[in-house]
Amino acid sequence: MDAPLKVEIEEGIALLTMNRAESRNPLDPEMQDALLDTLSALDAGQEVRVAILTGAGTAFCAGGNVRRMGEAASGAKERTPAQARGYYRWGIQRLPRLIENLELPVIAAVNGPAMGAGCDLACMCDLRIAGESARFAESFVKLGIIPGDGGAWLLPRVVGFARAAEMALTGDTLSAQEALAAGLVSRVVPDAELIPAARALAARIAANPPQAVRMARRLLREAWNNRLDTVLEMSSAMQAVAHTTDDHKEALAAMREKRKPTYKGA
Structure with missing residues:
Protein backbone atom coordinates (compact mmCIF):
# COMPACT_ATOMS: atom_id res chain seq x y z
CA MET A 1 0.00 0.00 0.00
CA ALA A 207 8.59 35.20 -2.66
CA ASN A 208 8.83 37.16 0.60
CA PRO A 209 11.63 36.97 3.20
CA PRO A 210 11.18 33.54 4.86
CA GLN A 211 11.87 34.59 8.44
CA ALA A 212 9.50 37.54 8.19
CA VAL A 213 6.77 35.25 6.85
CA ARG A 214 7.33 32.74 9.65
CA MET A 215 7.26 35.39 12.36
CA ALA A 216 4.18 37.06 10.86
CA ARG A 217 2.42 33.69 10.81
CA ARG A 218 3.25 33.06 14.47
CA LEU A 219 2.18 36.57 15.41
CA LEU A 220 -1.20 36.19 13.69
CA ARG A 221 -1.83 32.93 15.53
CA GLU A 222 -0.85 34.36 18.90
CA ALA A 223 -3.04 37.42 18.29
CA TRP A 224 -6.11 35.15 18.22
CA ASN A 225 -5.72 34.33 21.89
CA ASN A 226 -3.87 37.16 23.60
CA ARG A 227 -4.47 40.68 24.81
CA LEU A 228 -3.34 43.63 22.72
CA ASP A 229 -0.53 44.56 25.11
CA THR A 230 0.81 40.99 24.97
CA VAL A 231 0.73 40.98 21.17
CA LEU A 232 2.40 44.39 21.02
CA GLU A 233 5.20 43.16 23.26
CA MET A 234 5.67 40.09 21.08
CA SER A 235 5.56 42.27 17.97
CA SER A 236 8.34 44.52 19.21
CA ALA A 237 10.52 41.51 20.08
CA MET A 238 9.99 39.91 16.66
CA GLN A 239 10.50 43.23 14.90
CA ALA A 240 13.83 43.66 16.70
CA VAL A 241 14.92 40.32 15.25
CA ALA A 242 13.56 41.13 11.78
CA HIS A 243 15.55 44.39 11.61
CA THR A 244 18.81 42.45 12.04
CA THR A 245 18.26 39.97 9.20
CA ASP A 246 20.16 40.01 5.93
CA ASP A 247 16.85 39.68 4.10
CA HIS A 248 15.65 42.99 5.57
CA LYS A 249 18.80 44.67 4.29
CA GLU A 250 18.34 42.98 0.91
CA ALA A 251 14.72 44.17 0.70
CA LEU A 252 15.77 47.77 1.33
CA ALA A 253 18.66 47.55 -1.14
CA ALA A 254 16.45 46.04 -3.86
CA MET A 255 13.88 48.77 -3.34
CA ARG A 256 16.53 51.49 -3.66
CA GLU A 257 18.08 49.85 -6.71
CA LYS A 258 14.73 49.07 -8.36
CA ARG A 259 15.52 45.36 -8.81
CA LYS A 260 14.04 42.04 -7.75
CA PRO A 261 15.28 40.99 -4.30
CA THR A 262 16.98 37.66 -3.57
CA TYR A 263 16.10 36.28 -0.14
CA LYS A 264 18.10 33.56 1.57
CA GLY A 265 16.24 33.23 4.86
CA ALA A 266 19.08 34.75 6.85
Whole structure:
Protein backbone atom coordinates (compact mmCIF):
# COMPACT_ATOMS: atom_id res chain seq x y z
CA MET A 1 0.00 0.00 0.00
CA ASP A 2 1.22 3.48 -0.83
CA ALA A 3 2.14 5.91 1.94
CA PRO A 4 -0.91 7.76 3.35
CA LEU A 5 0.63 11.11 2.48
CA LYS A 6 2.34 11.98 -0.80
CA VAL A 7 4.94 14.75 -0.54
CA GLU A 8 6.23 16.77 -3.51
CA ILE A 9 8.63 19.67 -2.99
CA GLU A 10 9.40 22.21 -5.68
CA GLU A 11 10.85 25.73 -5.42
CA GLY A 12 10.28 25.99 -1.69
CA ILE A 13 6.66 24.81 -1.87
CA ALA A 14 5.56 21.43 -0.49
CA LEU A 15 2.44 19.82 -1.95
CA LEU A 16 1.04 17.35 0.58
CA THR A 17 -1.59 15.02 -0.86
CA MET A 18 -3.64 12.80 1.45
CA ASN A 19 -3.34 9.59 -0.52
CA ARG A 20 -6.24 7.31 0.39
CA ALA A 21 -8.56 8.12 -2.51
CA GLU A 22 -10.38 4.77 -2.29
CA SER A 23 -11.62 5.61 1.23
CA ARG A 24 -11.91 9.38 0.63
CA ASN A 25 -8.81 10.26 2.64
CA PRO A 26 -10.10 9.63 6.19
CA LEU A 27 -8.27 11.35 9.02
CA ASP A 28 -7.49 8.02 10.71
CA PRO A 29 -4.46 7.36 12.96
CA GLU A 30 -2.20 6.53 10.01
CA MET A 31 -3.07 9.79 8.23
CA GLN A 32 -2.73 11.74 11.48
CA ASP A 33 0.76 10.34 12.08
CA ALA A 34 1.83 11.07 8.51
CA LEU A 35 0.64 14.68 8.73
CA LEU A 36 2.23 15.19 12.14
CA ASP A 37 5.59 13.77 11.10
CA THR A 38 5.70 15.57 7.76
CA LEU A 39 4.61 18.99 8.97
CA SER A 40 6.97 18.81 11.95
CA ALA A 41 9.90 17.95 9.69
CA LEU A 42 9.07 20.66 7.15
CA ASP A 43 8.69 23.27 9.88
CA ALA A 44 12.01 22.35 11.49
CA GLY A 45 13.91 22.11 8.21
CA GLN A 46 13.01 25.62 7.00
CA GLU A 47 13.92 24.85 3.37
CA VAL A 48 10.21 24.73 2.54
CA ARG A 49 8.54 28.13 2.73
CA VAL A 50 4.87 27.18 2.25
CA ALA A 51 2.88 23.91 2.37
CA ILE A 52 -0.26 23.07 0.39
CA LEU A 53 -2.58 20.35 1.71
CA THR A 54 -5.01 18.58 -0.61
CA GLY A 55 -6.63 15.20 -1.15
CA ALA A 56 -6.21 12.51 -3.78
CA GLY A 57 -9.22 11.54 -5.88
CA THR A 58 -12.56 13.26 -5.56
CA ALA A 59 -12.51 14.09 -1.83
CA PHE A 60 -10.42 16.39 0.33
CA CYS A 61 -11.02 14.47 3.56
CA ALA A 62 -14.05 12.43 4.60
CA GLY A 63 -13.34 12.99 8.30
CA GLY A 64 -13.07 10.09 10.72
CA ASN A 65 -13.07 6.44 9.74
CA VAL A 66 -16.76 5.51 10.03
CA ARG A 67 -16.02 1.77 9.89
CA ARG A 68 -13.83 2.04 12.99
CA MET A 69 -16.48 4.15 14.70
CA GLY A 70 -18.99 1.39 13.98
CA GLU A 71 -16.74 -1.22 15.53
CA ALA A 72 -16.36 0.89 18.66
CA ALA A 73 -20.10 1.57 18.89
CA SER A 74 -20.99 -2.11 18.43
CA GLY A 75 -18.68 -3.18 21.22
CA ALA A 76 -16.21 -4.90 18.88
CA LYS A 77 -13.53 -2.49 20.08
CA GLU A 78 -15.28 -0.84 22.97
CA ARG A 79 -13.37 1.78 24.98
CA THR A 80 -14.01 3.00 28.48
CA PRO A 81 -14.68 6.76 28.79
CA ALA A 82 -11.13 7.23 30.12
CA GLN A 83 -9.68 5.30 27.18
CA ALA A 84 -11.79 7.31 24.73
CA ARG A 85 -10.53 10.56 26.26
CA GLY A 86 -6.95 9.39 25.79
CA TYR A 87 -7.73 8.25 22.25
CA TYR A 88 -8.68 11.82 21.33
CA ARG A 89 -6.07 13.58 23.44
CA TRP A 90 -3.16 11.51 22.12
CA GLY A 91 -4.72 10.98 18.70
CA ILE A 92 -6.38 13.55 16.50
CA GLN A 93 -6.05 16.41 19.01
CA ARG A 94 -2.29 16.40 18.42
CA LEU A 95 -2.95 17.79 14.94
CA PRO A 96 -4.60 21.13 15.80
CA ARG A 97 -2.01 21.63 18.55
CA LEU A 98 0.84 21.08 16.10
CA ILE A 99 -0.60 23.22 13.30
CA GLU A 100 -1.40 26.03 15.73
CA ASN A 101 2.28 26.16 16.74
CA LEU A 102 3.87 25.89 13.29
CA GLU A 103 5.79 28.73 11.72
CA LEU A 104 5.25 27.26 8.25
CA PRO A 105 2.17 28.68 6.48
CA VAL A 106 -0.26 25.98 5.32
CA ILE A 107 -2.81 26.40 2.51
CA ALA A 108 -5.76 23.99 2.24
CA ALA A 109 -6.63 23.29 -1.41
CA VAL A 110 -10.04 21.71 -0.94
CA ASN A 111 -10.67 19.54 -3.98
CA GLY A 112 -13.92 17.83 -2.90
CA PRO A 113 -15.94 17.02 0.21
CA ALA A 114 -14.41 18.14 3.52
CA MET A 115 -16.68 16.49 6.07
CA GLY A 116 -16.55 16.53 9.86
CA ALA A 117 -12.91 16.33 10.85
CA GLY A 118 -12.06 17.08 7.22
CA CYS A 119 -13.81 20.43 7.51
CA ASP A 120 -11.97 21.08 10.75
CA LEU A 121 -8.66 20.10 9.13
CA ALA A 122 -9.25 22.79 6.50
CA CYS A 123 -9.98 25.26 9.32
CA MET A 124 -6.67 24.36 10.98
CA CYS A 125 -4.85 25.70 7.91
CA ASP A 126 -4.02 29.39 7.48
CA LEU A 127 -5.70 29.85 4.10
CA ARG A 128 -8.34 27.88 2.22
CA ILE A 129 -9.21 27.86 -1.46
CA ALA A 130 -11.76 25.50 -2.99
CA GLY A 131 -12.50 23.80 -6.25
CA GLU A 132 -16.05 24.07 -7.53
CA SER A 133 -16.82 20.51 -6.39
CA ALA A 134 -15.74 21.18 -2.79
CA ARG A 135 -18.32 20.63 -0.06
CA PHE A 136 -18.05 21.44 3.63
CA ALA A 137 -19.97 20.08 6.61
CA GLU A 138 -19.48 20.19 10.38
CA SER A 139 -21.37 16.93 10.32
CA PHE A 140 -20.56 15.33 13.68
CA VAL A 141 -24.12 15.79 14.96
CA LYS A 142 -25.38 13.57 12.13
CA LEU A 143 -23.46 10.70 13.76
CA GLY A 144 -24.59 11.55 17.27
CA ILE A 145 -21.19 12.91 18.30
CA ILE A 146 -19.52 16.30 18.71
CA PRO A 147 -16.37 17.83 17.15
CA GLY A 148 -13.76 16.17 19.34
CA ASP A 149 -10.88 17.49 17.23
CA GLY A 150 -11.24 21.14 18.23
CA GLY A 151 -13.85 22.18 15.70
CA ALA A 152 -15.84 24.10 18.30
CA TRP A 153 -12.79 26.36 18.71
CA LEU A 154 -11.66 26.42 15.09
CA LEU A 155 -14.85 26.97 13.10
CA PRO A 156 -16.15 30.09 14.91
CA ARG A 157 -12.79 31.78 14.38
CA VAL A 158 -13.14 31.24 10.64
CA VAL A 159 -16.82 31.91 9.96
CA GLY A 160 -18.04 33.62 13.16
CA PHE A 161 -20.11 32.18 16.00
CA ALA A 162 -23.59 32.31 14.45
CA ARG A 163 -22.60 30.59 11.19
CA ALA A 164 -20.48 28.05 13.06
CA ALA A 165 -23.42 27.29 15.35
CA GLU A 166 -25.69 26.78 12.35
CA MET A 167 -23.19 24.42 10.72
CA ALA A 168 -22.47 22.44 13.89
CA LEU A 169 -26.07 22.14 15.12
CA THR A 170 -27.64 21.26 11.77
CA GLY A 171 -24.78 19.33 10.22
CA ASP A 172 -25.86 20.81 6.88
CA THR A 173 -23.51 20.73 3.91
CA LEU A 174 -22.27 23.94 2.27
CA SER A 175 -21.40 24.15 -1.41
CA ALA A 176 -18.17 25.80 -2.46
CA GLN A 177 -20.01 29.04 -3.24
CA GLU A 178 -21.84 28.96 0.10
CA ALA A 179 -18.50 28.41 1.83
CA LEU A 180 -17.14 31.44 -0.01
CA ALA A 181 -20.08 33.56 1.12
CA ALA A 182 -19.56 32.37 4.71
CA GLY A 183 -15.85 33.26 4.66
CA LEU A 184 -14.84 29.63 5.06
CA VAL A 185 -12.74 29.88 1.89
CA SER A 186 -11.19 32.93 0.26
CA ARG A 187 -11.60 31.81 -3.34
CA VAL A 188 -13.41 29.25 -5.51
CA VAL A 189 -11.85 28.14 -8.79
CA PRO A 190 -12.64 25.48 -11.40
CA ASP A 191 -11.51 22.06 -10.19
CA ALA A 192 -8.83 21.77 -12.86
CA GLU A 193 -7.33 25.08 -11.73
CA LEU A 194 -7.27 24.34 -7.99
CA ILE A 195 -3.66 23.15 -7.56
CA PRO A 196 -2.23 25.75 -9.98
CA ALA A 197 -4.16 28.44 -8.07
CA ALA A 198 -2.87 27.10 -4.74
CA ARG A 199 0.68 27.02 -6.11
CA ALA A 200 0.35 30.59 -7.38
CA LEU A 201 -0.83 31.75 -3.94
CA ALA A 202 1.96 29.80 -2.25
CA ALA A 203 4.51 31.35 -4.65
CA ARG A 204 3.35 34.85 -3.70
CA ILE A 205 4.00 33.98 -0.05
CA ALA A 206 7.27 32.16 -0.75
CA ALA A 207 8.59 35.20 -2.66
CA ASN A 208 8.83 37.16 0.60
CA PRO A 209 11.63 36.97 3.20
CA PRO A 210 11.18 33.54 4.86
CA GLN A 211 11.87 34.59 8.44
CA ALA A 212 9.50 37.54 8.19
CA VAL A 213 6.77 35.25 6.85
CA ARG A 214 7.33 32.74 9.65
CA MET A 215 7.26 35.39 12.36
CA ALA A 216 4.18 37.06 10.86
CA ARG A 217 2.42 33.69 10.81
CA ARG A 218 3.25 33.06 14.47
CA LEU A 219 2.18 36.57 15.41
CA LEU A 220 -1.20 36.19 13.69
CA ARG A 221 -1.83 32.93 15.53
CA GLU A 222 -0.85 34.36 18.90
CA ALA A 223 -3.04 37.42 18.29
CA TRP A 224 -6.11 35.15 18.22
CA ASN A 225 -5.72 34.33 21.89
CA ASN A 226 -3.87 37.16 23.60
CA ARG A 227 -4.47 40.68 24.81
CA LEU A 228 -3.34 43.63 22.72
CA ASP A 229 -0.53 44.56 25.11
CA THR A 230 0.81 40.99 24.97
CA VAL A 231 0.73 40.98 21.17
CA LEU A 232 2.40 44.39 21.02
CA GLU A 233 5.20 43.16 23.26
CA MET A 234 5.67 40.09 21.08
CA SER A 235 5.56 42.27 17.97
CA SER A 236 8.34 44.52 19.21
CA ALA A 237 10.52 41.51 20.08
CA MET A 238 9.99 39.91 16.66
CA GLN A 239 10.50 43.23 14.90
CA ALA A 240 13.83 43.66 16.70
CA VAL A 241 14.92 40.32 15.25
CA ALA A 242 13.56 41.13 11.78
CA HIS A 243 15.55 44.39 11.61
CA THR A 244 18.81 42.45 12.04
CA THR A 245 18.26 39.97 9.20
CA ASP A 246 20.16 40.01 5.93
CA ASP A 247 16.85 39.68 4.10
CA HIS A 248 15.65 42.99 5.57
CA LYS A 249 18.80 44.67 4.29
CA GLU A 250 18.34 42.98 0.91
CA ALA A 251 14.72 44.17 0.70
CA LEU A 252 15.77 47.77 1.33
CA ALA A 253 18.66 47.55 -1.14
CA ALA A 254 16.45 46.04 -3.86
CA MET A 255 13.88 48.77 -3.34
CA ARG A 256 16.53 51.49 -3.66
CA GLU A 257 18.08 49.85 -6.71
CA LYS A 258 14.73 49.07 -8.36
CA ARG A 259 15.52 45.36 -8.81
CA LYS A 260 14.04 42.04 -7.75
CA PRO A 261 15.28 40.99 -4.30
CA THR A 262 16.98 37.66 -3.57
CA TYR A 263 16.10 36.28 -0.14
CA LYS A 264 18.10 33.56 1.57
CA GLY A 265 16.24 33.23 4.86
CA ALA A 266 19.08 34.75 6.85
